Amino acid sequence: MREKVVRWEVVLLLLCGAVFAFGSSGTPGFADAGNIAFLLQDFAEVALLAMALLPIVLTGEIDLSVASILGFCSALIGVLWDAGVPFETIVPLALVAGAVLGSVNAALVVWFGLPALAVTIGTLGLYRGLAYGVLGDGAVTGFPENYRPFATDAIPGTFLPYTMIPVLLVGLLAALVVHHTPVGRSLYAIGLGEQTARFSGIRVHRVKFALFVVSGVLCAVASLIYTLRYNSARADNAAGMELIAVTAVLLGGVSIFGGRGTVLGVASALLLMAGLRNVLFLDDVTNEVQNVINGLLLIVSVLVPVAANTLRGRRRPRLG
Amino acid sequence: MSPVLQLRDVSKSFQAVRALRGVSLSLHPGEVHALAGENGAGKSTVVRIIGGEHRPDAGELLLDGEPARFSSPRDARQRGVAVIHQEPVQFPDLSVAENVFMGRQPLRRGRRIDRREMHRRAAELFDRLGVPLDPTRPTRGLSIADQQIIEIAKALSADARVIVMDEPTAALSAVEAQRLFRVARGLAGRGAALLFISHRLEEMYQLCDRVTVLRDGALVSTDPMAEVPHDELVRRMVGRSVEQLYPERRADVGEPRLVVEGLTRVGVFRDISFTVRRGEVVGLAGLVGSGRTEVARAVFGVDGRDAGTVSVDGVALPAGDPRAAIDRGVALVPEDRREQGLVLELSIERNASLARLRDVSPGWITRRARERALARRWGERLSLKAGRLTDPAATLSGGNQQKVVLGKWLATEPSVLIVDEPTRGIDIGTKVEVHALLSRLAADGLAVLLISSELPEVLGMADRVLVMHEGRITAELPAADATEESVMRAATGGGA
Numbered sequence: 001m002r003e004k005v006v007r008w009e010v011v012l013l014l015l016c017g018a019v020f021a022f023g024s025s026g027t028p029g030f031a032d033a034g035n036i037a038f039l040l041q042d043f044a045e046v047a048l049l050a051m052a053l054l055p056i057v058l059t060g061e062i063d064l065s066v067a068s069i070l071g072f073c074s075a076l077i078g079v080l081w082d083a084g085v086p087f088e089t090i091v092p093l094a095l096v097a098g099a100v101l102g103s104v105n106a107a108l109v110v111w112f113g114l115p116a117l118a119v120t121i122g123t124l125g126l127y128r129g130l131a132y133g134v135l136g137d138g139a140v141t142g143f144p145e146n147y148r149p150f151a152t153d154a155i156p157g158t159f160l161p162y163t164m165i166p167v168l169l170v171g172l173l174a175a176l177v178v179h180h181t182p183v184g185r186s187l188y189a190i191g192l193g194e195q196t197a198r199f200s201g202i203r204v205h206r207v208k209f210a211l212f213v214v215s216g217v218l219c220a221v222a223s224l225i226y227t228l229r230y231n232s233a234r235a236d237n238a239a240g241m242e243l244i245a246v247t248a249v250l251l252g253g254v255s256i257f258g259g260r261g262t263v264l265g266v267a268s269a270l271l272l273m274a275g276l277r278n279v280l281f282l283d284d285v286t287n288e289v290q291n292v293i294n295g296l297l298l299i300v301s302v303l304v305p306v307a308a309n310t311l312r313g314r315r316r317p318r319l320g
Numbered sequence: 321m322s323p324v325l326q327l328r329d330v331s332k333s334f335q336a337v338r339a340l341r342g343v344s345l346s347l348h349p350g351e352v353h354a355l356a357g358e359n360g361a362g363k364s365t366v367v368r369i370i371g372g373e374h375r376p377d378a379g380e381l382l383l384d385g386e387p388a389r390f391s392s393p394r395d396a397r398q399r400g401v402a403v404i405h406q407e408p409v410q411f412p413d414l415s416v417a418e419n420v421f422m423g424r425q426p427l428r429r430g431r432r433i434d435r436r437e438m439h440r441r442a443a444e445l446f447d448r449l450g451v452p453l454d455p456t457r458p459t460r461g462l463s464i465a466d467q468q469i470i471e472i473a474k475a476l477s478a479d480a481r482v483i484v485m486d487e488p489t490a491a492l493s494a495v496e497a498q499r500l501f502r503v504a505r506g507l508a509g510r511g512a513a514l515l516f517i518s519h520r521l522e523e524m525y526q527l528c529d530r531v532t533v534l535r536d537g538a539l540v541s542t543d544p545m546a547e548v549p550h551d552e553l554v555r556r557m558v559g560r561s562v563e564q565l566y567p568e569r570r571a572d573v574g575e576p577r578l579v580v581e582g583l584t585r586v587g588v589f590r591d592i593s594f595t596v597r598r599g600e601v602v603g604l605a606g607l608v609g610s611g612r613t614e615v616a617r618a619v620f621g622v623d624g625r626d627a628g629t630v631s632v633d634g635v636a637l638p639a640g641d642p643r644a645a646i647d648r649g650v651a652l653v654p655e656d657r658r659e660q661g662l663v664l665e666l667s668i669e670r671n672a673s674l675a676r677l678r679d680v681s682p683g684w685i686t687r688r689a690r691e692r693a694l695a696r697r698w699g700e701r702l703s704l705k706a707g708r709l710t711d712p713a714a715t716l717s718g719g720n721q722q723k724v725v726l727g728k729w730l731a732t733e734p735s736v737l738i739v740d741e742p743t744r745g746i747d748i749g750t751k752v753e754v755h756a757l758l759s760r761l762a763a764d765g766l767a768v769l770l771i772s773s774e775l776p777e778v779l780g781m782a783d784r785v786l787v788m789h790e791g792r793i794t795a796e797l798p799a800a801d802a803t804e805e806s807v808m809r810a811a812t813g814g815g816a
Contacts, residue, residue, distance in 0.1 A: 181681060189663050192666060193663035198622060199660045201645075
């Protein structure tokens with residue numbers, strides 16, 4: 001007998017539908033193509049950070065330094081641009097910087113066996129501090145007009161912003177890797193039984209190391225989009241965005257204890273949160289209230305699976 | 321004397337599975353009662369009903385002749401029914417006494433815990449049990465045997481009159497098991513009713529007064545232990561007669577496949593050298609803690625090594641790299657199947673493919689169909705009894721879980737198979753199957769290294785027996801010279 005549990009992804013998509021229906025009927029301007037484009041664009045960076053976090057959380061680890069890596073890379077982009085380095089050179093440098101910061105996290109977690117939560121809370125502060133060290137309090141603006149449209153404009157002939165391309169690419173790649181490759185299988189195995197994974201020949205350390213590095217690179221990509229979109233490189237760019245990304249991951253049904261969750265779930269959660277934020281924004285709800293809602297979502301998303309598990313656990317038969 | 325606890329015509333189903341069908345059982349004060357049956361016979365369900373984890377669908381549970389309903393394990397404990405599990409769960413950083421009195425600590429004024437009184441009472445309990453345990457030391461680092469004693473003390477401190485021991489000896493050495501039996505007899509002598517579950521029939525004959533046999537969830541018989549001969553007991557459990565526990569073997573030994581030379585891990589084992597040849601089953605015996613398992617881990621690469629070499633078919637293995645070992649044809653069926661062999665929450669088929677993900681993923685895309693075919697093939701070959709291959713491995717009985725682990729490793733088509741306690745906690749039927757399988761694999765040209773705490777198993781299966789004592793190999797005995805005495809002598813440091 002199959003347990004009749006509605007999949008969490010379905011719940012999220014229904015909620016998405018509800019938010020968008022409410023928005024289109026009750027909030028003037030919501031359903032405009034321009035607004036939808038803005039809504040999608042506004043969540044591009046969060047989506048990239050969430051996709052960076054997803055595989056890490058699946059293995060039972062976490063990376064809270066994502067927004068700080070974004071911030072540092074943004075500051076670095078600003079300094080280099082200010083110094084007259086051509087933007088074509090800045091792009092790879094930013095990606096390398098992201099990879100390096102990710103490797104530092106990886107080394108601390110994997111080689112020294114430190115808890116990722118503590119390590120990345122530390123580097124959350126550290127990288128943000130380095131960002132200020134590099135750029136100071138100021139802002140660098142005036143990024144090249146031939147690149148900025150990629151972060152701000154729509155793909156010609158559609159209302160979809162260019163930034164949807166990297167986001168969709170990363171999302172599809174994540175779905176492919178997580179759900180259809182040996183690496184993906186390894187992530188779940190590590191999250192649910194690290195010892196067994198090791199005994200099965202999965203190179204647990206190597207996998208985790210790679211995940212933190214990839215996370216750093218994705219944060220760098222996000223920093224490029226962010227910097228060009230606002231035409232502003234600042235040390236405090238995207239401060240606090242890690243909480244939104246973590247909320248999206250957990251709301252998406254990924255277990256904070258590892259081993260459970262899907263890309264579709266996280267994608268649905270991102271869409272839901274983007275829609276919700278946009279509706280609240282258009283309805284002139286203040287930032288503080290939005291933060292409260294975000295915090296509540298985070299708690300609910302951790303509570304729901306625990307509660308569901310408890311109920312399911314009571315019904316699970318054990319024979320023998 | 322009238323029974324303390326009775327099950328009367330108890331039935332219990334889990335969804336479509338009928339775990340128990342009209343089972344009756346009575347436990348009398350002063351008696352040790354054996355519950356025998358294969359995995360899946362319903363023993364665990366009986367334990368869970370008596371222990372208050374499950375409630376019967378039909379029939380009743382009587383306590384002192386009165387119908388009783390336990391609302392929870394806690395409720396059952398409070399009414400004098402305690403279950404001692406195979407591997408107790410305790411708080412490792414709390415003291416022994418704190419674990420014994422958890423939730424029922426003696427209090428002083430102001431609801432503060434009275435430590436001195438608690439330690440005194442704990443010491444008194446251990447005294448009564450005849451086991452010298454220090455109540456003030458932390459539980460961390462205690463053997464499973466000692467942890468069980470703590471559980472028993474906990475039961476005693478709550479005035480338990482019915483004590484259920486669910487496979488308590490599965491992880492114990494022979495000496496520890498004997499101590500447990502002394503304790504059990506002492507408890508019965510003071511009027512407790514004991515229900516004892518074990519896969520080792522010898523132990524039942526040693527300890528128990530009566531035996532109840534279950535098969536497929538139904539009651540087969542209840543008789544005084546002494547009136548049921550060994551063969552008859554097995555026949556009742558399996559429903560057919562088991563001719564022999566160990567297959568007839570004729571070793572056709574070829575060239576060396578696994579060669580270990582001077583393997584050393586400082587402080588754990590040193591200078592371990594041995595060879596396992598094609599077609600050979602080599603037994604690795606020794607007491608728990610002698611370093612057997614650690615040697616296997618180092619050979620396989622889960623642990624590193626400080627000196628020495630390991631080679632398979634003439635090719636050296638790098639240290640500390642299980643993946644490389646697997647690729648060179650080494651498979652390790654580990655000692656702890658729940659923590660090292662399986663990912664319990666993953667499905668059977670995903671567990672089965674875990675050690676050869678690359679092979680079910682041509683072009684780096686994992687094909688579910690291939691994965692399923694692999695699981696089905698090995699499931700059939702090992703006659704795995706499972707509902708659906710998409711069910712979590714946790715839903716299987718111990719014996720079937722072990723089959724999944726075996727299948728997972730055989731699917732890697734190994735040339736060297738290391739099995740560590742391959743039949744721990746599994747039923748006789750499956751045990752016979754596993755032995756026959758190992759024997760067949762050796763005949764097919766595998767080199768098999770068998771680690772086991774059960775001497776009869778080592779003696780019955782191995783062509784050669786290596787004995788370890790305190791991190792060294794102290795004897796190498798050809799099957800003809802290996803007896804329980806000679807192996808035990810070497811295992812306890814007496815030399816061969």
